[in-house]
Amino acid sequence: MNTYLDCFPCFLRQAIEASKMVTDDAGVQRRVLNVVMEKMSTFPLTATPPEMARVIHQIIREVTESDDPYRLVKERSNEKALELYPKMKELVGTSGNPLLVSCKLATAGNSIDFGVPSSSFRDYHSLIESALSSPFKVDHFDEFVGCLSHASSVLYLGDNAGEIVFDRVFIEEMRSFKDIDVIFVVRGGPIINDATYEDARHVGMEKVAKIISNGCDYPGTVLRSCSKEVQELFQSEDIIIAKGQGNYESIDGSRRNLFHLFKVKCPVVATQLKVDVNDMVCVNRAGWGSQ
Amino acid sequence: MNTYLDCFPCFLRQAIEASKMVTDDAGVQRRVLNVVMEKMSTFPLTATPPEMARVIHQIIREVTESDDPYRLVKERSNEKALELYPKMKELVGTSGNPLLVSCKLATAGNSIDFGVPSSSFRDYHSLIESALSSPFKVDHFDEFVGCLSHASSVLYLGDNAGEIVFDRVFIEEMRSFKDIDVIFVVRGGPIINDATYEDARHVGMEKVAKIISNGCDYPGTVLRSCSKEVQELFQSEDIIIAKGQGNYESIDGSRRNLFHLFKVKCPVVATQLKVDVNDMVCVNRAGWGSQ
Structure with missing residues (x-):
């Protein structure tokens, strides 16, 4: 999808939050903002939001001289999510529909996103509870199960640290459901x-x-910049699961075997999908017209 | 108060929303944003947020060639609020504490603010109901009543269109309570x-x-830019009531006779006051230390 002007305040907010993670020096934070604003003034709206986000986070890394501002946050997210792994396995194992429950868990895990406003180490337990009681607001899960039933290979495009533990639980259930690579x-x-x-x-x-690895560092999947291997797998694999809004924003097209799982993070995408911010969606864009 | 870097995304959002009110031309909207970002890059953080907001809205008016982008919105806000006037009078008249109830109504009226995210013509009735059941989260109302009991003059610094109908109801009750100008x-x-x-x-x-009139067009009260008359009244009147966050942000000092009534609109001010966004407050900053 294109970038909207409404994305600009969000880019700026991300720049401030990331700068603050790295430095308390208000002068450095201000320099980051100024360079970001200069770049934004010429950024082509025909590019996707993850492409601008990549530029912003490059600026942050350069100006603050920090290779990986979110390193600690990622480590903590992984640890916190790993602590929940046994509980998630139990929840899934004792449920009547392990594939659906693990799919919802994987989508709920997408809440662990420090690119959205005021994210923090929220109560992961309550995150799980609320996820299981919430329906997909765009719900192509049945189409997904239909696709999976005939598949032998899955390309799974991950998103955030921490969230990937939830993904692992889902992948384990997919592999119980069907013999897939x-x-x-x-x-x-x-x-x-x-x-x-x-x-x-x-x-x-x-x-x-x-x-x-996809071979590039966009917070999404900009296919033309990915490794040749990933580009080829994108064509050859039976099912593609793309986690997170960044992957939704950056992958164009409506393939019947491409499923987006994410929590909707902003009004721009919510409006597109006719849902509310924070809703969970399981979207197959090829199936969207038939809704 | 100073401007924080966290205010910058909010400035940008305001610029987008206001531009969209005036024009559908994406090119013009983008030009507004670019000029705003250029100005923001050199804006002194020692100035108050309303001072930057004024610059932004000047840019919007110039680039879009519109004298008053919010004219229709203001007219509609006034009309909608006037429709509620009889109901407000009844609510106040039948309450056990007309002064408090009208003060809360006046504060609730501060919700009518198109400077904050996604404001719209919300359900004014529900706004009134929820206001009456919500306490002031900073509550210097008793100090205000004490001050009013000895006052003969009140300087009332208004804020938004629509809200001023709520202010009128409050002023009527103050004048029933005490003979004041x-x-x-x-x-x-x-x-x-x-x-x-x-x-x-x-x-x-x-x-x-x-x-x-205060003689200037900040979305707040920048006293040194106000007319000599307002500057003198600010010193001579017995009580000053300042409505809205813009007046809170732009008026410095902690006078015993200055009371701020507003709904907290952003995390920066919420953090300062140790309350949550959307809380209603009745703040006397001289009394703040004694809390």
């Missing part, structure tokens, strides 16, 4: 709190999927 | 949806108070 794709470098190779390894993703 | 101060020119002389006349404020 899963490739789990992470960002090629640090960007906001998005999961990288180290994060995926840290939560044991290699036990359930092959982990590969 | 009230001077109602409006902005000297159009700025956001702040009430001007025409708005005050439109809602019949002249029946209960003398209406005067």
Whole structure:
């Protein structure tokens, strides 16, 4: 999707929050903002929001001289989520529909996002409870199950640290449901709190999927910038699961085998999908017209 | 108060929302944003937020060639609030504490603010109901009543169109409580949806108070820029009531006879006052230390 002017205040907020994570020096924070605003003034609206977000976080890293401002946040997110792993397994195992419950958990895990306003280490337990009692507000889960029933390979585009533990639970259930090979794709470098190779390894993703890097550091999946391997897998795999709003914003097209799972984070996307901010969605854009 | 970097995304959001009110031309909207961002890059943080807000809305008026983008919004706010006037009078008249109830209504009226995110013509009835059941989260109302008991003159610094109908009800109750002269101060020119002389006349404020302009067009009260008359009244009147967060942000000092009534609109001010966004407050800053 294109970038909207309404995204600009959000870019600026992200720049402030990330700068504050790295430095208390108000002068440095102000320099970050000024460079970001200068870049925003010429940013083409035909580019996707994750492309601008990447520029912003590059500026933050350069001006604050910090390689990975969210490193600690990512580590803590992974640890907190790992603590919940046994509870999630129990919840899924004792439910009447493990595939649906684990899919909802994976979507709820998308709440762990430091790119959105005032994110913090919220109560993960209540996050799980509320997720399980909330329906998908765009609900193409049945189409997903239909697709999965005939699939033997899944390309899973991950999103944030912490969230990837929830993804692991979902992947385990998919593999119980159907004999599939899963490739789990992470960002090629640090960007906001998005999961990288180290994060995926840290939560044991290699036990359930092959982990590969997408070869670039957008907080989304800008396919033309991804490695040739990921571009080819995007064409060849039976199902693609794309986690998070950044992947939704940056992947164009409406393939029948592409499913977006995320919590809606902003009014721009909420309006597009005719849902509210914070709603959980399971979207197949090819199926969208038939709603 | 100083401007914080956290105010910058909010300035940008205001610029977008106001531009959209005036024009559908995305190119013009973008030009507004770019000029605003350029100005923000050199704006001194020692100035108050209303001072930056004034610059922003000047830019909007210049670039969009619109003298008063919020004119229609203000007219509609006044009309909607006037429709509620009989109900408010009844509520106040049948209550056990008309002064408190009308003061709360006046504070609730401060919700009518198009400078805050996603404001719209919300359900004014529910606004009244919820206001009456909510306490002041900073509550210096007793000190206010004590002050009023010994006063013969009140300088009332108004805020938004629509809200001024709620103010009128409060002023009527103050005058029932005590024989006082009230001077109602409006902005000297159009700025956001702040009430001007025409708005005050439109809602019949002249029946209960003398209406005067403050001589400038900040969305707040920047005293050194106000008319000599207002500056002198600020020193001589027995009580000053300052409505709205813009007046709180722009008036410094902690006079025993100055009371701020507003709904808290943003996290920066909420943090300062140790309350939550959307809380109603009745603040005397001289009394703040004794809390």
